Amino acid sequence: MKKVIGIFGSPRAHGNSDILLNHAIQGAASSGADTEKIIIRDLHIAPCNSCSGCFEKGNCVINDDMEKIYSQLVAADGIIVASPIYFMGLSAQLKTLIDRCQAFWARKYILHSPIRESGRIARGFLIATAARNGGEDLFTGAVKTIRSFFHVLDTRYTGELLCSGLEEKGAVNKRRELLQQAFDRGKRLLDV
Numbered sequence: 001m002k003k004v005i006g007i008f009g010s011p012r013a014h015g016n017s018d019i020l021l022n023h024a025i026q027g028a029a030s031s032g033a034d035t036e037k038i039i040i041r042d043l044h045i046a047p048c049n050s051c052s053g054c055f056e057k058g059n060c061v062i063n064d065d066m067e068k069i070y071s072q073l074v075a076a077d078g079i080i081v082a083s084p085i086y087f088m089g090l091s092a093q094l095k096t097l098i099d100r101c102q103a104f105w106a107r108k109y110i111l112h113s114p115i116r117e118s119g120r121i122a123r124g125f126l127i128a129t130a131a132r133n134g135g136e137d138l139f140t141g142a143v144k145t146i147r148s149f150f151h152v153l154d155t156r157y158t159g160e161l162l163c164s165g166l167e168e169k170g171a172v173n174k175r176r177e178l179l180q181q182a183f184d185r186g187k188r189l190l191d192v
């Protein structure tokens with residue numbers, strides 16, 4: 001069975017990115033995938049300390065909840081990332097997880113090891129929510145970081161659902177078209 005993981009980056013439970021991610025995960029489940037949601041705010045993940053310890057064997061020297069996430073990222077066929085926009089970028093919780101993937105960078109570019117057995121490529125997309133009503137570059141930073149994260153993870157960036165004009169918790173419930181788009185994207189994620 002194909003595996004899809006949803007990485008939830010907001011500290012706000014039941015907020016906009018949470019609701020959209022849940023719809024995307026339901027969509028993926030409706031296509032027959034085995035789904036799992038990773039709630040970063042419930043985990044203990046220290047920031048990368050740039051010690052270069054991972055350059056030796058491709059494993060991070062810090063022992064915390066990232067250990068399980070490394071295996072989940074490798075096992076995944078699909079990765080859905082959801083984050084609010086904070087100061088024009090991703091949430092700190094999500095960025096901390098991403099920075100710890102420097103261990104994958106080391107595996108790939110220093111040790112020349114594949115990320116997944118037989119070079120399997122996963123697929124993924126980004127869901128981002130922001131209060132501002134559009135505007136140039138609102139999502140640019142987030143998209144660039146997720147593209148780079150997926151690149152290092154041998155994961156094809158299949159697109160994004162960028163939702164502006166969402167400030168209060170749960171505001172997205174009034175935007176039925178966005179909920180439907182999240183579901184549909186999740187459902188189609190692993191389509192050939």
Ligand SMILES: Cc1cc2nc3c(=O)[nH]c(=O)nc-3n(C[C@H](O)[C@H](O)[C@H](O)COP(=O)(O)O)c2cc1C
Binds near residue numbers: 087130
């Ligand atoms: C620390 C912080 C920084 C924020 N920075 C921005 C920003 O730069 N641009 C913006 O449009 N909204 C910003 N917002 C608003 C959130 O992106 C918005 O409310 C979003 O819908 C929250 O998603 P959530 O409900 O999933 O947490 C910020 C909110 C917080 C708490």
